[in-house]
Amino acid sequence: MNKRLLGYLHIGYWVLVFMQVLMVALGTGVLGTHFDWHLFLSIVLPVKALQIACSALFFYVNYLLLVPYFLKRGNIVKYILSLLGCLFAFSPLYYLMEQIVYPLIGWKSYNLDLDFFFAFIVTLGANFLNIFLGLLLSYLMDWRNIRAEKEVAEKEQLKTELAFLKSQVNPHYLFNTINDIYSLTQQQSEEAPAALLKLSELLRYMLRESDDPYVPLINEIDYLNNVIDLQKIGQKGQSYINFKVVGKIDQQKIAPLILINFIENAFKHGVFKDSEAPIQILIAIDVQAFHLHIRNKVNTHKKDRTGGIGLVNVQRRLALIYPNRHTLLIDQQTDTFIVDLKIDLYD
Template identity: 45%
Template structure:
């Protein structure tokens, strides 16, 4: 079907060009018969020369870097077409070869048509290389999109195991302590995993669902700490129909609980999310353990940084401040 459309557009363009010249040049001094011979008949001959080069010589010789053979083929083709055009001219002497009542010789006519033949050959080369360039660009874009999609799928596949690993560690701690909160933690984890498995398959999700997912994770952590986890979580602005890339913010909260002090009521984890219709500002700060030697971040933050680069390129600003006593992350992005 696509090839049929290409043929249709080629035919339409050539008909339009010939019709344009017929309209532009035809006048009382040029008979209709002579006009048809010169512009329709010879136009068709030159068009055949165009496609001979476009469909045969360029793909089989020029594209394969057989430059010598291509040059020889061009010379022979120009000669053969020159002879052929002169032969056609002999059939329509008065319209083609007679100029001011003088009969043109072969060489005079050949040299006069040489430039026209070269023009059509040149145009076929320009069109072929232009089409090939656009096709190659599209192929490269498709390959790049496929590569980025594969990379995003890989990054996203890392999120579930990474989150599950941390959460199971928390639940294991509760089970080890024989805490009565263990069943509630398992139920909360199942709700979180249901969201991650069934509602995060699209490129973007409703911001309201993503914020509820963050709240569920915070509730799970509070259960882990025996409701002694202190986090100041606020949402400013109206959450309506905004959308966001799923599982983008959780890494910051995970790291706050993993590396920070969560059970100090005087220094709670501070989490503020401000939203409007087109922007989101995320702020989280936690107090650091004095003996915490682990690098802040790990897989989670490296993952989210890469996803931001791929999905919000030029539309986000991430500021991470690793200070002596506190660790702060601020993310601003265009939704």
């Protein structure tokens, strides 16, 4: 809530209080049985305006000064004493209004002379509700500010953590791909230019488009296609990967680089040179749901002591980006590794 809107709310509140006081005054018959515009404008309106002005002044002295400087600092005794002092300070104002100002405009609130003690009681009665409202509003605004600051801090922490997790995308694949393309150029292979172009597209996506919190799903799938194609090129045609996309890709969006760890994990720990047991990658899409299913044969001859970090990162990212909107099943059998991921693309 910005300061301008908050100011409008304060003004609106006192306007409503003023209207309510006027209606109460008219309802009690201060103008007699017949409405008199001259009497209303010359007496009732200025009298009630002065009363509301005094109430507003007392409210803001308590709300802006006494509560923040004494009560919120733990000085309860000082707050009570300062509140009593404020009531005593305002009592002469109410006394002057009742004894001098109001009679000048033909108004008399009480049928007896007002002494100072009675003026104090009138001041307390007129501002008792304002004391409570000042306390309530002050602590409500503190609660609102603390909540807003907490939300900002959580968002910043989330952004920082997501940025860190995205930066952990395994760079080994890129280094291996560069080495593969270098070998192709050394051999003057016709596949070298195409491989270099795919690597360029892959890097452009990682460094530029992936800065957005969500990207078009078609871009993420194109990125995976490039990754798979480069894997096949690097293995000189000895990489057996079945990549299939089922369903209509329309305007769906997905968090960038959220799938690559599963693909890299299949390449890193799976068997991709067995034509009888190729790596199976299936993506099924509908309007609101995304489904990724990966099945690969486990390469029992590969031992990677640093493995598993990528999957931990992507699980954390999924929990941050799609809380209660995804299911991830990882089934590691003796000779088969299965990943099954489902994401609700819309709230």
